């Protein structure tokens with residue numbers, strides 16, 4: 001039997017496919033911008049997101065980093081001592097709360113309108129004084145299921161367009177499968193990285209593979225739809241998949 005190819009599509013179908021692919025591409029680029037600004041693309045960034053920074057706390061990192069300017073060295077020592085002594089509530093009330101109230105709460109409060117942690121109570125500040133163990137299972141499950149549904153659907157629809165292209169059968173069969181392997185590699189590695197940080201490399205590899213397969217399928221489809229069309233006898237020969 002003869003399978004449908006781009007040369008069998010009407011112009012309106014090709015327009016629909018083209019606009020769909022262009023819209024997806026814009027979505028893909030914006031997803032990249034979002035990932036870059038929220039996580040970053042380095043292996044270290046990925047490791048911090050999923051595995052965390054188990055040797056330090058977010059509070060201490062901020063005190064040594066951007067929040068350095070808002071307190072003085074004796075206060076710094078006091079807070080760091082409290083973190084390492086187990087960050088108890090009793091000690092907090094006695095020694096730390098006065099510093100936080102005076103130096104930090106003017107920004108770190110729910111009314112500030114800034115997307116920063118609220119320090120108006122011990123319960124709120126305590127998680128930042130504990131070692132950062134990366135993304136929680138609940139967040140991982142939430143982000144994973146959204147991505148599996150979303151990306152799975154996108155590659156299914158893009159793949160339905162792409163299979164109308166002409167190319168050797170072995171190549172097409174591989175290119176149709178690769179994005180799904182990439183999804184499994186990427187998202188599977190998020191979970192493993194939570195426990196074994198070196199898998200940040202496979203997260204990156206999965207993401208890169210996904211991007212490449214998206215580009216290959218989108219560009220091949222657009223090119224063949226509009227600029228390529230074996231005619232006559234040739235069509236019979238090359239467009240019949242066995």
Ligand code: HEC
Nearest residue numbers: 058059062066067070071103104106107108114116117128
């Ligand atoms: C002038 C406003 C302001 C003051 C005062 C301030 N902060 Fe911040 N803080 C910010 C902003 C804005 C951010 C987010 C941007 C950033 O991380 O640089 C932030 C981020 C943080 C974070 C990072 C949270 C995370 O996501 O890891 C911590 C922890 C923190 N501040 C602690 C403190 C402490 C402790 C003090 C008092 C010594 C303090 N801040 C004083 C504005 C302030």
